[in-house]
Each structure stands twice: as C-alpha cells, then as structure tokens.
Amino acid sequence: MSSKQKSFISLAIIVIGFYLGLTYIPQIVGTCMDGACGFSAGEIIISFAIPLAFIALPVGLEMALFQKGLSQALSDVGITRFRWRGVGIAFVYVVPLLLFFPVVSVATNAPVSVQPNWGWLIVNVILVNGFAEEIMMRGFIFRHLREGRPFWRAAALSTVFFAVYHIPLIFARRGPGCHRHHPGGAGGISHGLQL
Numbered sequence: 001m002s003s004k005q006k007s008f009i010s011l012a013i014i015v016i017g018f019y020l021g022l023t024y025i026p027q028i029v030g031t032c033m034d035g036a037c038g039f040s041a042g043e044i045i046i047s048f049a050i051p052l053a054f055i056a057l058p059v060g061l062e063m064a065l066f067q068k069g070l071s072q073a074l075s076d077v078g079i080t081r082f083r084w085r086g087v088g089i090a091f092v093y094v095v096p097l098l099l100f101f102p103v104v105s106v107a108t109n110a111p112v113s114v115q116p117n118w119g120w121l122i123v124n125v126i127l128v129n130g131f132a133e134e135i136m137m138r139g140f141i142f143r144h145l146r147e148g149r150p151f152w153r154a155a156a157l158s159t160v161f162f163a164v165y166h167i168p169l170i171f172a173r174r175g176p177g178c179h180r181h182h183p184g185g186a187g188g189i190s191h192g193l194q195l
Helices: 003-029 041-066 069-077 084-108 118-146 151-172 183-193
Strands: none
Touching: 003 118, 003 151, 003 183, 041 069, 041 118, 118 151
C-alpha cells in the first residue's frame, strides 16, 4: 500500500471519528445545541465546550501526528490573523441568505415564525458548521490531501470526504451537534425559521 493510500485511509478514519463524535457526544451528554434543554449552567457550558473541542481537534492532530508547534498547527488549519476583507466577502454571501425568508414571506404573504430556542440553532450553525466542520474539512483534510497531489485531484477527493460526511443528513435529518435537527446551511436556517 502506498503512502498516499495510507494517508487517505487515515484521513477517512479521522473524518468518521469526527462525524461520530460530533453527532453522538452531544446526544449522550445532553446539550442545548438542538434548542431543547433545561438551560442549566452545566448544559450551556457543555453546549459550547463540545464544538470548541472539535474546533481544537484538527490543531491537536497537527501537533500530535505531525509534530508541529501550536503556532504552526493553527496556521496550517487556517486559524490565522483576522482579515476584514474575508469578513466583507462573508457579509456579501450571508446577507442574501438572511434576507431570503423575509423576502419570501412578503412575496407570498406568509408569516415568518421561528422555532422555540432558535438562537441555539444559530449558535450550532456557527460553531459546528461554520468553524468545526470547515476547519476539519478544509483546514485539515483538504490540506493533507493536497500534499503530493495536484490541486484539482485534492479538491475532488476532499469533495468525496465532504459528501460522504453529509450523506447521513439526507436520510436522518440529524447530524453533528444535535439530535433532532441538523442546523447546517440553508437547511438549518429553514429548521429555525418556518414559513
């Protein structure tokens, strides 16, 4: 077996473990990430601690598996200096998403309602999908697939990882960070805002 094949299998095992951990640990310990909890201090702390631990996981893997220092590991997974240009680009992308439901509501004359505790769904989208998933899939997986491969081959392989990671969502409507809904992307926003 070549070193590229071994690397691919290792990355696949990491992604599987990442998915299973981010999906089932919140269910086992009970969190507010699905918007349903008693809002005790412990539940709230755990609701932030689990996604933050999964955000830190790729950094820890870089340090443990590739003997990198903290600064280099952070840089390698894409956690670098804050750049306003990136925020501006994200803003241009997010504003149409935020305006979608109000515009559809006005166009169809249907009221917009929100699920109870919708704020936790938004927190979940930001922490789990916006940070943990992206740092793992783009910062860690894609970067390691890119080593020794042309960009487009690494991008195609990364897409396979990303797609397989999300296949359970098609069938179960559940996924990382919660046990009732997967508030990821537009689908998650539609769980929080209902027409």
